[in-house]
Amino acid sequence: MAITDTPTGYGSVSRALHWTMAAAIIVLFGLGLWMVGLDYYSPYYQSAPDVHRSIGILVFVALVLRSGWRLGNVKPDDSDLAPFARTASRAVHRAFYVLLFVLTISGYFISTSDGRPIEVFGLFRVPSAIQSVGLEDAAGLVHRWTAYGIMVLASVHTAAAIWHHAFERRHTLSRMWSGPA
Amino acid sequence: MTFRIPSLVVAAVVAFIGPASAADYIIDTKGGHASINFRIPHLGYSWLVGRFDTFSGSFSYDATNPAAARISVDIDTASLNSNHAERDKHLRGPDYLDTAQFPKASFVTTSITPKGAGKADITGDLTLRGVTKSVTIAAEAVGGGDDPWGGVRQGFSGRTTLVLADFGIVKELGPASKQVELDLQIEGVRK
Numbered sequence: 398m399a400i401t402d403t404p405t406g407y408g409s410v411s412r413a414l415h416w417t418m419a420a421a422i423i424v425l426f427g428l429g430l431w432m433v434g435l436d437y438y439s440p441y442y443q444s445a446p447d448v449h450r451s452i453g454i455l456v457f458v459a460l461v462l463r464s465g466w467r468l469g470n471v472k473p474d475d476s477d478l479a480p481f482a483r484t485a486s487r488a489v490h491r492a493f494y495v496l497l498f499v500l501t502i503s504g505y506f507i508s509t510s511d512g513r514p515i516e517v518f519g520l521f522r523v524p525s526a527i528q529s530v531g532l533e534d535a536a537g538l539v540h541r542w543t544a545y546g547i548m549v550l551a552s553v554h555t556a557a558a559i560w561h562h563a564f565e566r567r568h569t570l571s572r573m574w575s576g577p578a
Numbered sequence: 579m580t581f582r583i584p585s586l587v588v589a590a591v592v593a594f595i596g597p598a599s600a601a602d603y604i605i606d607t608k609g610g611h612a613s614i615n616f617r618i619p620h621l622g623y624s625w626l627v628g629r630f631d632t633f634s635g636s637f638s639y640d641a642t643n644p645a646a647a648r649i650s651v652d653i654d655t656a657s658l659n660s661n662h663a664e665r666d667k668h669l670r671g672p673d674y675l676d677t678a679q680f681p682k683a684s685f686v687t688t689s690i691t692p693k694g695a696g697k698a699d700i701t702g703d704l705t706l707r708g709v710t711k712s713v714t715i716a717a718e719a720v721g722g723g724d725d726p727w728g729g730v731r732q733g734f735s736g737r738t739t740l741v742l743a744d745f746g747i748v749k750e751l752g753p754a755s756k757q758v759e760l761d762l763q764i765e766g767v768r769k
Contacts, residue, residue: 437751446664511663530631531656533663534670 399577402470406572411470414463415573421456422497422551425449426544450508451517457501464494473572482561489554496550500543506536600640603732603766605651607634611733611765614653622754628660628669635685637766639732641722644692649700649764653683655707673749680707688712700736706745713738715762730768737761 399408407415432445475483508515509525510532516522561569568578605612615629635651656677658669670677687702696719704713715736722732738760742748 437749507667508664511661511666513663530659533667534656537667 402473403577404471404474406473406575406577408470408576410466411463412573412576414459414466418456418459418463419551421452421459422547425452425456426548428452429544447516448518450504450515453501453504454515454517454523456497457505460494460497460501467494473577477567478561482557486557489550489557492550493547493554496543496547500540500547503536503540503543507533507540510536600638600643600646601730601732602638602769603636604769605633605635605637606731606765606767607632609767611731611763613763614651615761615763616758617761618751618758619754621752626660628658628666630654630657630683631659632657635764636769637764639766641719644698644719645690647690647698647700648687649702650686651684653685655681655683674747676707683707685713704740706740707747709745711744713740715760717762725767731765732768733763733765735761735763 399406400410401408402411428445428449432441432449435442435445475486478486505515505523506527509523510527510529512525512528514522514524558569558573561567562571572578612633613629614633615627617625617627620626630653632654633651635649637647637649639647655675656670658666658675658677660666660669669675672679683704683706685702685704687700689701691699691701693699698717698719700715700717701712702715703710715738717734717736720733720735723730725731740758740760742751742756742758
């Protein structure tokens with residue numbers, strides 16, 4: 398079983414990162430939308446944001462690891478894709494990295510702009526880096542719209558992966574699910 | 579020869595120059611000797627205290643004719659500060675002050691009822707979250723006179739209570755938290 402990526406598919410590290418991050422990001426999106434509408438007296442009013450922040454920090458850590466892993470590994474071959482599909486797929490992948498950094502960092506600023514740290518599942522604290530009055534508002538706006546943008550991107554990415562796999566028989570899903578052939 | 583000025587004339591002169599002798603003051607936000615503070619019960623277990631950091635205003639005041647005093651204040655609602663950025667963000671949002679929609683709050687006097695001993699009820703129109711409502715502030719002149727730097731100052735404090743729902747703030751904060759108290763500390767520097 399390949400640990401690193403090969404021209405024919407993704408290794409176990411990439412696959413583990415891909416699927417856990419995908420699951421975490423979708424959970425965070427739903428949790429985020431739900432928690433901002435909670436009543437003050439909801440039993441989850443405190444814990445839902447705590448969990449959201451904690452998972453968010455872990456997603457950021459995974460994102461850093463994954464960026465390093467991506468740069469240090471060969472990319473599975475996509476030369477058989479049509480030029481348009483190839484350009485589009487690369488653009489979507491790059492946009493994911495950029496937007497996920499923007500998303501996680503803006504979320505961090507919402508919670509830390511007054512100097513408070515973020516506590517991750519009560520295990521450790523990430524201290525505040527920048528204190529600025531009103532930063533939480535700008536960061537909140539960026540966080541919200543980046544999250545929507547990532548969900549649009551994820552829909553395009555999922556639809557394209559299924560399309561290439563099912564209708565073009567390119568094993569797109571297998572190379573991310575079971576790894577290199 | 580005695581020269582007596584009839585008391586009626588004195589009264590007429592005082593009445594004439596009285597309003598004219600009222601001095602105009604700028605609220606000293608520059609030096610930070612004024613604050614607009616609020617407090618609201620948290621769950622009924624404690625008081626949550628906050629303030630608006632940015633506002634401006636002026637008043638006219640004559641100690642001999644307090645009923646003629648006038649005050650107007652404009653508040654930057656987004657400058658709300660309760661010492662917790664996430665809470666401030668929430669309070670600025672549509673659930674509460676909706677500061678994107680209503681960036682300004684204001685207060686302008688309509689009438690003043692002196693109560694003696696430096697106290698007065700200041701009634702005015704408070705505009706908050708797009709709703710204008712008459713409110714009465716229980717005010718007290720704290721002191722006034724020359725300052726050590728060549729100016730003249732006059733200071734007041736005031737208190738009033740607002741019902742959140744009156745200003746369209748209906749997001750539930752619990753049964754103990756339906757009203758907010760305003761605590762106003764105002765010092766003016768004479769123009």
